[in-house]
Amino acid sequence: MDFNATLIAVTGEVDGFLYTYILLLLLVAVGVYFTVRTKAVQLRYLKDMFSQLTEKKHVQGARSISSFQALMVSTASRVGTGNIAGVATAIATGGPGAVFWMGLMAVIGAASAFVESTLAQIWKVRGKEGEFRGGPAYYIQQALGKRWLGILFAVLLILCFAFGFNGLQAFNAASSLEYYIPDYATNGAAVACGIVLAVMTAFVIFGGAKRISVITSIIVPIMALAYIAIALWTTVTNIAELPAVFSLVFASAFDFPSIFGGFAGSVVMLGIKRGLYSNEAGMGSAPNAAATASVSHPCKQGLVQSLSVYIDTLLICTCSAMMVLVFYVQDPKAAAGLNGMPLVQMAVNNAVGEVGIHFITFAIFAFAFSSLIGNYFYAENNLRFIKGDSKAVLLVFRLVCLGVIFYGAVNSFDLAWNLADIFMGLMAIVNLVAIVLLGKWALKVLDDYTAQRKAGKDPVFVAASIEGLPPTECWHLEHLEEYGKPPVQEYLDEQIDVEYAGLQ
Template sequence: MGDLTELNDLLIAVTGEIDGFMYTYILVFLLVAVGIWFTVRTKCVQIRYLKDMFTQLTEKKHVQGERSISSFQALMVSTASRVGTGNIAGIATAIATGGPGAVFWMWVMSIVGAASAFIESTLAQIWKVRGADGEFRGGPAYYIQQGLGKRWLGIVFAIALILCFAFGFNGLQAYNMTSALEYYIPDYATNGTAIAVGLVTIVFTAFVIFGGAKRISIITSIVVPVMAIAYIALAVWTTVANLGEIPAVFALIFASAFDFQAIFGGFAGSVVMLGIKRGLFSNEAGMGSAPNAAATASVSHPCKQGLVQSLSVYIDTLLICTCSAMMVLIFYVQNPEAAQALNGMPLVQMAVNNSVGEMGIHFITFAIFAFAFSSLIGNYFYAESNIRFIVNNKWVLLVFRVLCLAAIMYGCLNSFDLAWNLADIFMGFMAIINLVAILLLGKWALRALDDYTAQRRAGKDPVFVASSIDGMPPTECWHEDELQDFGAPPIKEYLDEALDADAPALK
């Protein structure tokens, strides 16, 4: 037993070193560079089309089908995965470790990352595929296969995503959810409480995941808005009740964000690096996960869902992460010694307790359960899409679902240190593959954006046909006859009118 413990500790240490090196010296810089590149190439699409991000949410399903889902439902699935316990505890950790200035750099990177999110989600829509019941699937594995013609690389990406989300991250979310009970039941891990929570969790999860994409989207469309609104309401109440502290909070953020002596004294662990990492890894922009949800939406133009997914980045970071930051920093200003002695979830709990009393701790516990459960569902959704990419067999899918439930149960009962490190490493690999893919395929998303812009300027509701983009690799969807079968307008005349009015060069 002692040898196994030593081996486990060694593996944790080694994978931790690999994880730290990959993220600090490779992935963060790659994510930032790609985000800046696409911000420039799209002429700040994530800012220019901010209004469109909201108007597209109300669009009805363009192609009807028993299991097709709307743009809003796809947004909720991706937001469910993005918004997890990291939005609560992760922000507190970034502030405690790097300083309040991490919040500023988190904001900056959410805006930069939104451009990458637009590109990858637009590509996912362009090269999505349709199932027998009218549901859509897609994501990096699909656009790597169709756009780049590299199925083997798509399979490598799919395997990395499955290992990362279905087993690593879902085990971690389950562990965080169960450990939130420690405040109430100190011996929860040994008295049977963890087992009971695990059983209840897998029953609820099974009910959702065996219902398919439609049920997943319906559940997340309810859970995500409710939990987000409640959490935001608590943060707004805390902020309004402490308005006098807000100038001091912002002074802390900006003083720490631009403390260049401290920043360059140890850049890898600086406030800039921690803020960038927290922002990018919380909203997952460019990482290749959210496109799996973006592809499922039934919309009339790929760019519509690209814009909606950019909005998801803002919801995750500018809204929900900022709520966590405000609550923690108000506590930081009022009780600096107490705040500096805490980290992670205890820091958030004490910050809320400081503002609204013990009821706040109860609410945070509820929020952790809701955030974690929605992440379990969103993460599974991504993994299933990639299982179907590798092999679309109902028995393989059944075994996979059972293994996913087993991973959740295990996570409720055990710390997932090794699995967490491995999941981070797998996510790093899939992110690197995805970033290279979107750099190579990004020109087609940019051409689609030109097409969208031309139609918008002509006063049209943009409708996309793949053949209107010269040289684009073959797509399974977006053909004129397919769209007209489902009641679309006469596409050729519609597009010709729009292009003649504004951008004849696109024809």
């Protein structure tokens, strides 16, 4: 066995151990903990998740973005090729019951997503051009006072997303050509695909956060709606099969002898893994997008990011699952011999004919491209945390990232996949420890939001209203004056009344 093969094998073992015995338990435990502490905020405020999407920017900076645009950036990164092939793999390997556990973990994980994104909003910073930045690195430095730990998190995220996952997304996009061009990897098609992806990505990332948010606000809804439409068509036209589908899912989900006979590879474990890998709740990636939104209260974006978890897992992943499970019920022999992307392609082909395969190819490319943009956004945010706004460093970084995308399109990244998983695992552990330590502040800010909602107000947050809150750069009373519109003006008027009463 050569050195490279040995390295792949060793990192694969480390990756498997880290996720199966450490990270998975941490993610579930933290999700359950915050579900209890927030009194299931991810369910109580389901209506608010949708109402906050239409909120306009409260700070009209040249580079500030809206709540909806921040949601699209985070969803762009969350929703990738794993939502298609990964779900099929979980079903094929662990059984149809994986879908149930995947959905349950999305609901539990949404509480962690709320907390980490609310923290990112509380300790966000303002850039020179009016844009907001933030994320775990920022709240670790400001609230915990551990800049070195924030830098460690930032480095792990950059290695994972910019140099690991982006190369892998490019490879997945190029490999979608195999159905049409069997020798795509050797006849120049992969090279052409790599160039196209690099050029398209360059156009977006050199435009900054504003252009990234605009592009993802177009791509993500279109591809998601198209994918949902074909899944709904599959479901509706095969509605007679649904009882058999649900029977299959629940029988597999609660097959306890099978589950406890080999728990590490069981339907429960694979479902939990797929849900957590896919929606990234608690991993520390989405807060980087959450912090960029211009909102009047941190909890507003926390709720919106919980919705992103639902969109990713309960909607997109469930769509993939329904198409595959209908195929399982209708043609179990054909489905039994397939896994991953071929299983999805044949499932769609079974539902709508050959046009379905063409659609899946488009979906893979669109999902991969949107992930490239979202992943880069996270990486740049953390590079700025480490090095500030150095234009020279940023230019070199962007060029290197484009090189990784091109290289990923023409080369299989077995080692990079393992390393990216390990980096993400370590990154998640740092973030999970941080949000458990800082969670009390997110809970107090949630209490403030709840009190204002009960009073019939559109919540507005001022840092001084939370006693003992570690210093923040934003959310001070003098900053609210630049909003200049209700409900902020109403809040300022109330403050003046209180101060006047005190003088009397």
